[in-house]
Amino acid sequence: MNDCLHVELERDESVMVMGEDVGRAGGVFRATAGLLDRFGADRCVDTPLAEAGILGTAVGLCMAGWRPVCEMQYDAFSYPSFEQLINHVGRYRWRTGGGMEFPITIRMPYGGGVRAPELHDDSPEAYYVHTPGIKVAIPSTPADAKGLLAAAIRDPDPVVVLEPKLVYRTARGDVPDGEHVVPLGKARLAREGSDLTIVAYGSMVGVAEGAAGALDASVEVLDLRTLKPIDEEALLATAGKTGRVVIVQEAPRTCGYAAEVAAILAEKAILDLHGPILRVTGYDVPYPYWQIEDAYMPSVERVVDAAQRLLDF
Amino acid sequence: MAQVLPAERDLRRVIGDGESVPDGEVDGLDESDFLELYRSLVLLRTYDERSVVYHSQGRIGTYAIFWNHEAMQAGSAYALARDDWIFPSYRESAIGLLRGMPPSTVLSWWRGHPAGWWNPRDYNVASICVPIGTHVPHAAGLAWGKRLKGESAIAIVYFGDGATSEGSFHEGANFAAVMRAPLILFCNNNQWAISTPLAAQTRAETLADKAVGYGMPGLRVDGTDVLAVYEATREAVERARAGEGPTFIEAVSYRVAPHATADDQSAYIDLERVEEERKRECVGRYEGYLRRLGLLTDEQVAQIRAEAADAMRAGIALAEAEPAPDAGLLFEHAYVDPPPSFARDLAELRRILDR
Numbered sequence: 001m002n003d004c005l006h007v008e009l010e011r012d013e014s015v016m017v018m019g020e021d022v023g024r025a026g027g028v029f030r031a032t033a034g035l036l037d038r039f040g041a042d043r044c045v046d047t048p049l050a051e052a053g054i055l056g057t058a059v060g061l062c063m064a065g066w067r068p069v070c071e072m073q074y075d076a077f078s079y080p081s082f083e084q085l086i087n088h089v090g091r092y093r094w095r096t097g098g099g100m101e102f103p104i105t106i107r108m109p110y111g112g113g114v115r116a117p118e119l120h121d122d123s124p125e126a127y128y129v130h131t132p133g134i135k136v137a138i139p140s141t142p143a144d145a146k147g148l149l150a151a152a153i154r155d156p157d158p159v160v161v162l163e164p165k166l167v168y169r170t171a172r173g174d175v176p177d178g179e180h181v182v183p184l185g186k187a188r189l190a191r192e193g194s195d196l197t198i199v200a201y202g203s204m205v206g207v208a209e210g211a212a213g214a215l216d217a218s219v220e221v222l223d224l225r226t227l228k229p230i231d232e233e234a235l236l237a238t239a240g241k242t243g244r245v246v247i248v249q250e251a252p253r254t255c256g257y258a259a260e261v262a263a264i265l266a267e268k269a270i271l272d273l274h275g276p277i278l279r280v281t282g283y284d285v286p287y288p289y290w291q292i293e294d295a296y297m298p299s300v301e302r303v304v305d306a307a308q309r310l311l312d313f
Numbered sequence: 314m315a316q317v318l319p320a321e322r323d324l325r326r327v328i329g330d331g332e333s334v335p336d337g338e339v340d341g342l343d344e345s346d347f348l349e350l351y352r353s354l355v356l357l358r359t360y361d362e363r364s365v366v367y368h369s370q371g372r373i374g375t376y377a378i379f380w381n382h383e384a385m386q387a388g389s390a391y392a393l394a395r396d397d398w399i400f401p402s403y404r405e406s407a408i409g410l411l412r413g414m415p416p417s418t419v420l421s422w423w424r425g426h427p428a429g430w431w432n433p434r435d436y437n438v439a440s441i442c443v444p445i446g447t448h449v450p451h452a453a454g455l456a457w458g459k460r461l462k463g464e465s466a467i468a469i470v471y472f473g474d475g476a477t478s479e480g481s482f483h484e485g486a487n488f489a490a491v492m493r494a495p496l497i498l499f500c501n502n503n504q505w506a507i508s509t510p511l512a513a514q515t516r517a518e519t520l521a522d523k524a525v526g527y528g529m530p531g532l533r534v535d536g537t538d539v540l541a542v543y544e545a546t547r548e549a550v551e552r553a554r555a556g557e558g559p560t561f562i563e564a565v566s567y568r569v570a571p572h573a574t575a576d577d578q579s580a581y582i583d584l585e586r587v588e589e590e591r592k593r594e595c596v597g598r599y600e601g602y603l604r605r606l607g608l609l610t611d612e613q614v615a616q617i618r619a620e621a622a623d624a625m626r627a628g629i630a631l632a633e634a635e636p637a638p639d640a641g642l643l644f645e646h647a648y649v650d651p652p653p654s655f656a657r658d659l660a661e662l663r664r665i666l667d668r
Contacts (some may be wrong), residue, residue, distance in 0.1 A: 052450065057483060061454040095440045097430045097646055157649050281567075
């Protein structure tokens with residue numbers, strides 16, 4: 001993320017980074033380290049502690065010709081900014097009859113599994129995906145983290161990039177040097193197989209890959225990468241190929257993103273399917289205290305169990 | 314940084330009452346300025362009164378009345394340069410008329426027709442903000458962004474007394490101060506938020522007192538005195554232009570009409586007080602001032618009113634002549650680069666609509 005921000009601020013002088021502790025501290029996850037020294041306090045701005053103010057002023061900054069990249073310090077801390085997101089960020093271009101653009105990027109660490117205090121663990125993607133006028137991307141690898149963020153910053157529409165904290169901590173992988181863009185709306189086939197597909201995104205891609213390796217079957221893993229717009233072509237292609245789909249999401253189940261994926265499959269792939277579409281998700285409870293968070297999180301075991309049931313169906 | 318003192322207690326006034334309170338003077342305004350201000354007031358008044366009629370005739374939808382707010386809008390806008398940005402709430406829905414926006418555009422907005430959605434860049438007037446106070450951060454961001462780019466434009470944002478209770482007002486005001494944004498926070502304190510009186514909105518003695526907490530000056534002005542509003546705004550414009558940051562202006566008036574056409578204020582307001590306040594409404598006060606100075610004749614009044622009435626007649630005719638919007642518009646403008654589902658959804662919708 002940090003490399004991407006350095007590249008994009010260098011490439012386009014209208015790009016600016018703003019948020020709590022992004023300047024002097026370089027961000028609580030170090031995503032913005034070095035930007036203040038390199039690009040100055042006008043383009044790497046330590047803001048007051050006010051998430052609605054951050055996103056609301058970003059709307060005005062766009063009107064003045066800037067491309068703001070707003071950091072929300074944690075998933076759940078972004079909720080105060082929903083008023084701006086829903087009422088204005090997702091509507092303002094429409095409201096101007098297409099006269100103005102609002103190329104805002106909102107990035108934040110999300111998700112659990114990192115032994116953090118309450119409200120540092122949420123998976124809020126469904127709220128964002130449900131908001132018209134917004135796009136949503138979630139990387140699962142270091143290279144995609146750089147490439148999707150670059151695509152978000154260059155995109156003319158508002159884009160939310162959710163960065164899995166678990167991947168921050170655990171993932172290792174090569175990241176291309178210099179400019180690297182992963183187009184929005186394109187899924188990635190993380191693993192090829194022919195018997196069953198596990199559809200996942202963000203930190204659940206690793207869990208899906210773990211389950212795929214543990215199953216005695218040929219399992220495909222589709223990493224969606226962009227939740228909105230969804231790569232429907234890739235989703236229908238894998239469903240058509242394997243005929244069995246398990247969807248994994250860390251967020252609570254009801255009206256979660258997996259439900260949308262399942263609905264698309266039910267509408268467009270029902271005749272390709274050999275069994276029910278299964279979901280493995282978090283539960284409809286507040287994200288728990290961390291001593292029992294492992295029981296909440298979709299695990300390799302839970303995904304294997306669901307996949308086996310489907311294979312045996 | 315200059316010391317920020319508690320807000321003024323007294324309301325600034327220029328216009329007297331023609332009897333015991335003498336008229337004051339404003340530097341820098343000549344006869345044509347005085348008449349231009351009058352023309353603006355009459356245009357806004359005519360817009361508002363005709364809109365209430367159009368609503369009763371079913372020609373526009375629910376409408377937020379701004380009768381007796383005209384002096385706050387016209388006086389403050391007159392202190393701005395054309396490059397400066399205006400961020401209206403729904404109470405200032407027609408303020409674009411002062412920037413050359415056709416009445417048909419604003420009427421179309423209240424008719425729920427897409428012809429009422431303008432490009433803010435055409436007038437440097439942002440879109441009408443419907444949710445309370447949520448545009449204060451936008452104005453702060455624009456003003457801050459202009460300062461960062463070294464441009465001289467400033468911004469003004471209008472909101473009511475109720476908006477000062479909202480979180481977005483607070484966050485926007487604080488951002489503006491911290492970022493030294495060249496912004497004027499213009500509060501039209503008409504003392505009512507639908508049915509909630511100011512006393513139930515705040516324990517602060519004055520709304521301008523809030524300014525000191527943000528480290529900005531707070532001015533208090535009689536909101537029915539167009540010249541006092543103009544002068545106070547001009548002072549705030551000069552501060553902003555000089556790089557001294559934002560100013561909070563509390564303009565005090567009284568809401569003598571219902572909140573909107575859908576509201577019945579007799580349920581909660583003292584109608585005798587309303588009648589009292591109507592006697593000192595802002596357009597009449599200014600007209601009296603100009604007549605006392607010998608700057609306005611009956612013929613001019615008749616002519617200016619007729620021009621405004623003509624503009625409204627032409628405006629509603631144009632708005633009503635707009636063709637019905639095509640359903641395809643549903644899928645336009647939300648994204649520069651829309652998701653592929655939009656084209657499929659539109660094709661599906663057309664298949665059914667075209668049956």
